[in-house]
Amino acid sequence: MSELSVKHLLGIKYLKEQDIQLIFETADHFKEVINRSIKKVPSLRDITIANVFFENSTRTKLSFELAEKRLSADVINFSAAQSSVKKGETLIDTVNNILSMKVDMVVMRHPNPGAGIFLSKHVKASIVNAGDGAHEHPTQALLDSYSIREKLGDVAGKKVVIVGDILHSRVALSNIFALKLQGAHVKVCGPKTLIPKYIESLGVEVETNLIKALNWCDVANMLRIQNERLDISYFPTTREYTQQYGVNKKILDSLDKEIVIMHPGPINRGVEITSDVADSKQSIILNQVENGVAIRMAVLYLLASKIK
Amino acid sequence: MSQKVLLSSKEINIILHRLACQLLENHLDFKNTVLIGIQPRGIFLAQRLTDILKSEYGVKDINLGFLDITFYRDDFRRGNKTLEANKTNINFLIEDKKVVLIDDVLYTGRSIRAALTALQSFGRPIEIELLTLIDRRFSRHLPIQPNYRGRQVDAINNEKVKVMWQENDGEDAVYLVNTTS
Numbered sequence: 001m002s003e004l005s006v007k008h009l010l011g012i013k014y015l016k017e018q019d020i021q022l023i024f025e026t027a028d029h030f031k032e033v034i035n036r037s038i039k040k041v042p043s044l045r046d047i048t049i050a051n052v053f054f055e056n057s058t059r060t061k062l063s064f065e066l067a068e069k070r071l072s073a074d075v076i077n078f079s080a081a082q083s084s085v086k087k088g089e090t091l092i093d094t095v096n097n098i099l100s101m102k103v104d105m106v107v108m109r110h111p112n113p114g115a116g117i118f119l120s121k122h123v124k125a126s127i128v129n130a131g132d133g134a135h136e137h138p139t140q141a142l143l144d145s146y147s148i149r150e151k152l153g154d155v156a157g158k159k160v161v162i163v164g165d166i167l168h169s170r171v172a173l174s175n176i177f178a179l180k181l182q183g184a185h186v187k188v189c190g191p192k193t194l195i196p197k198y199i200e201s202l203g204v205e206v207e208t209n210l211i212k213a214l215n216w217c218d219v220a221n222m223l224r225i226q227n228e229r230l231d232i233s234y235f236p237t238t239r240e241y242t243q244q245y246g247v248n249k250k251i252l253d254s255l256d257k258e259i260v261i262m263h264p265g266p267i268n269r270g271v272e273i274t275s276d277v278a279d280s281k282q283s284i285i286l287n288q289v290e291n292g293v294a295i296r297m298a299v300l301y302l303l304a305s306k307i308k
Numbered sequence: 309m310s311q312k313v314l315l316s317s318k319e320i321n322i323i324l325h326r327l328a329c330q331l332l333e334n335h336l337d338f339k340n341t342v343l344i345g346i347q348p349r350g351i352f353l354a355q356r357l358t359d360i361l362k363s364e365y366g367v368k369d370i371n372l373g374f375l376d377i378t379f380y381r382d383d384f385r386r387g388n389k390t391l392e393a394n395k396t397n398i399n400f401l402i403e404d405k406k407v408v409l410i411d412d413v414l415y416t417g418r419s420i421r422a423a424l425t426a427l428q429s430f431g432r433p434i435e436i437e438l439l440t441l442i443d444r445r446f447s448r449h450l451p452i453q454p455n456y457r458g459r460q461v462d463a464i465n466n467e468k469v470k471v472m473w474q475e476n477d478g479e480d481a482v483y484l485v486n487t488t489s
Binding site for chain 1: 392
């Protein structure tokens, strides 16, 4: 297959397995490009992209912006904090105003689940979801799978455990969709209060014992506790959470095999993982960040080629 | 669809040896010269020439790279299909080197234009030459001409020149394919 089956990247849920493979193959080429001394290609020189961020972001925003610039797209940035959203403008109005300045693609992060899907039905531009509330974060899941593929050769058949706040995590949901689509085995691990009730319906298993989960897996994707989304108390104290679900070097060394440690960032060092784990040889956290640019270049390139 | 043979395996072999000799005449020991095959179809020709230069003319070391031009093409979003990329493999610098770009067919010249832009990402060469097996005369869109050519062909626009390689297509041959009849 040589083109994506979708016009927007709203979530992994809407992708086919071949889409993911095409994105990975394209990302391989871009990874070679960004390791040259001149890291830029002219592909998207007649495309304008608006990065619309209604929620804070460091990595994702920088990564998208870098990807756009390395494809030679024109980039405009918008963050809700300094905008007319505060004056009561609606989402569609805000975006349509941006689009009337001849913008072809919108990369959007929004606190409300489904914001990207809603927008894609009302505006003409190609939408890339950069995180919508606790729903999906497709490019993160793609770069996570891509990093597993790079480290272990393949995603199919690999055992991946996602540890932490599954309930509030868009990274978890997108990862589950992506990993299942590629034929990986997935478990989620965390306090029962932070695991959604019907998660098994997605074809994943629940394991509340961290050591058991780690002994089972090839890869552990450690998530951050999303304090900003915790409306009530889901566990007694952070210290207790760390004792039950935090990974330290001692635990890592006690396992039967060397597992791969991943983290989507930002890390709360000493909470979900300790510094010596984050900086260990088994951690591919910084590779994930590097791959993020290549993956986003691939997604933007493939989507842009469908704009007529 | 009808096709006729433009070059047989024997003719291709003779031409490859002639092109190798012409390269040798201008570049001698290839110390300061690099060969770059353009993806996807120029790489076979580049590899063949390198093999001939090494095995039959005793050239010791040749820098051979493969260049993908997909991201530099000027027809992005102009066709209906997404342009699919290939692997670029250039593990040397071309700064201050003589570069010989190698492709199977020179037609409109647009691929070569893209390749010239793409090469800039790998440094500033002192000179760039162009070698093609088939030069389709009278069909250029850009002022680009080859320095070394295998065979010049007059073909009309709805004809297609197909270059086949043993290692990829099972035979060495060049066909002229008429797509209308």
